[in-house]
Every structure is written in structure tokens, then in C-alpha cells.
Amino acid sequence: MNSLNRFxxxxxxxxxxxxxxxxxSHGGQLLFGMxxxxxGSNSPLLQLCGWIxxxxxxxxxxxxxxxxxxxxxxxxxAVAYFMVHAPxxxxxxxxxxxxxxxxxxxxxxIFFYGPGRWSIDAMIxxxxxxxxxSAT
Amino acid sequence: MAWLNxxxxxxxxxxxxxxxxxxxxxxxxxxxxxxxxxxxLATNPTGLTVGWIELSxxxxxxxxxxxxxxxxxxxxxxAVAYFLTSFSxxxxxxxxxALERFLPILNKGELPVCFASFSSSQFFMVPVAxxxxx
Numbered sequence: 453m454n455s456l457n458r459f460x461x462x463x464x465x466x467x468x469x470x471x472x473x474x475x476x477s478h479g480g481q482l483l484f485g486m487x488x489x490x491x492g493s494n495s496p497l498l499q500l501c502g503w504i505x506x507x508x509x510x511x512x513x514x515x516x517x518x519x520x521x522x523x524x525x526x527x528x529x530a531v532a533y534f535m536v537h538a539p540x541x542x543x544x545x546x547x548x549x550x551x552x553x554x555x556x557x558x559x560x561x562i563f564f565y566g567p568g569r570w571s572i573d574a575m576i577x578x579x580x581x582x583x584x585x586s587a588t
Numbered sequence: 589m590a591w592l593n594x595x596x597x598x599x600x601x602x603x604x605x606x607x608x609x610x611x612x613x614x615x616x617x618x619x620x621x622x623x624x625x626x627x628x629l630a631t632n633p634t635g636l637t638v639g640w641i642e643l644s645x646x647x648x649x650x651x652x653x654x655x656x657x658x659x660x661x662x663x664x665x666x667a668v669a670y671f672l673t674s675f676s677x678x679x680x681x682x683x684x685x686a687l688e689r690f691l692p693i694l695n696k697g698e699l700p701v702c703f704a705s706f707s708s709s710q711f712f713m714v715p716v717a718x719x720x721x722x
Contacts (some may be wrong), residue, residue: 545613546623566596
């Protein structure tokens with residue numbers, strides 16, 4: 453099964469793209485009222501959250517400044533989970549906070565794992581430093 | 589920043605645990621009614637199959653046993669779920685427009701997309717970042 457390891461980089465890139473673009477679409481929803489908008493999105497806190505979602509989502513998706521963007525986005529989603537969802541119920545499945553949990557944890561993993569080889573970061577950094585080891 | 593990679597394994601373990609248990613919760617709701625939900629237990633064969641897949645694969649993914657196999661089955665199941673319910677417009681309750689078909693945020697299929705993409709990436713990345721299968 454180790455033959456599957458050579459697909460690690462494309463698979464990781466695809467995961468970053470899917471999570472990042474979905475996350476960015478929430479930013480569009482909060483900031484520009486796209487996709488039907490979201491009630492109460494003109495409060496300053498949600499506007500801030502919207503900018504983080506939009507910018508962070510695109511940065512993560514294409515792998516530019518990945519670690520920084522992932523750290524900020526992960527923190528935002530953790531705050532969102534504990535502020536908005538956690539008071540309602542203990543289980544994420546019941547308090548509608550599953551997606552916040554998902555984004556928070558996956559971005560935390562991206563923060564630690566790095567941009568991977570298929571990313572803008574790796575293209576810029578080529579020659580300067582070796583890309584992050586995929587097999588630790 | 590590459591020093592952070594030293595902790596990637598440990599973090600991956602926690603991420604896998606949380607997401608696996610969240611996945612198992614979906615199965616638990618359908619099979620045992622726990623965590624409690626107003627939707628009730630699954631009764632039809634599809635619901636039961638899906639419930640058992642979610643329950644067993646969720647725990648396997650969470651604790652990292654047979655992770656690759658479990659991730660393969662889980663991502664396949666979630667992909668099918670996405671195309672049968674969200675992509676086809678069953679969740680939003682009307683025939684989807686082209687935009688609604690392809691944007692998970694519009695067809696309410698973000699969660700299956702998250703599960704499917706996480707577990708399919710896991711299918712390819714397990715030995716890289718999960719200690720037990722090495």
C-alpha cells in the first residue's frame with residue numbers, strides 16, 4: 453500500500469483547495485451577501501470573520517503564506533465554535549458546529565504540516581530551501 | 589517554520605480522533621439513537637448500511653486502526669451521499685440550478701464534502717502522517 457504515498461502531494465493539494473475554497477465562500481457570504489448572505493453579517497465581528505474567511509481561504513487554497521493563513525483561520529473557527537455553537541449542546545452534531553470543528557482542526561493540521569510540494573509557497577521557495585519533508 | 593513539522597504527527601492524531609468520532613456520531617444517531625436526535629433511528633436498508641459504515645469507519649479512523657481501508661470506504665460513502673442528496677438537490681428541496689449543483693455552500697452539502705475530502709486525503713497520506721500504519 454505504500455505505493456499510494458507518491459500521491460501524497462496531489463492529495464494534500466486537493467484537500468487544501470477544497471477546504472480553502474469552501475472556507476472562502478463563507479467569506480463571500482459574510483462580506484458581499486453572496487450565496488444568499490447571512491443574517492446579522494454587518495456586525496464588526498462578523499465582518500472581521502468574513503475577511504479572515506475570504507483572504508485566509510484563498511491563501512490556504514493556493515498555498516501562499518499557508519502556515520500563517522492556516523493559523524489565523526484555525527483560531528477564528530475555534531472562537532466561532534465556542535462563541536456560537538458550543539453553548540447550545542455538547543455534541544457538534546447537535547449544535548450545528550460540525551463545520552466549524554472541521555475547519556478548525558483541518559487548518560490546524562495544515563499549520564503544522566505546511567504548504568506541501570504542490571503550492572505557491574513551494575514554487576517560490578524552490579532553490580532557497582528544501583520543501584517540507586513529506587515523510588517525517 | 590519547518591520545525592513545526594515535528595509536531596505534525598501528533599496534531600494529525602488529534603485531528604483524526606476528533607473527525608473520526610464526529611463521523612461515528614452520525615452512525616450512532618442512525619443505529620443507537622445516540623447522540624440524541626429528532627430524526628430517529630434508521631429503518632430502511634440504505635440508512636442502516638450508511639449508519640454502520642459511519643459508526644465503524646468513524647471509530648477505525650479515529651483510533652487509527654486499518655485507517656487506510658476505513659478512510660477509503662468512508663470517503664466513498666460520503667461522495668455517494670453528496671451526489672445522491674446535495675448535488676441532486678434533495679436537501680434544498682427543489683431542482684438545483686447549475687450554480688447550486690457545484691457550490692457546496694448553496695446545496696447544503698458542505699459537510700459531506702468536508703468528510704469526503706478529508707478521508708480521501710487520508711487514504712493517500714496515512715503513512716506519511718499517522719504513526720500506526722508505518
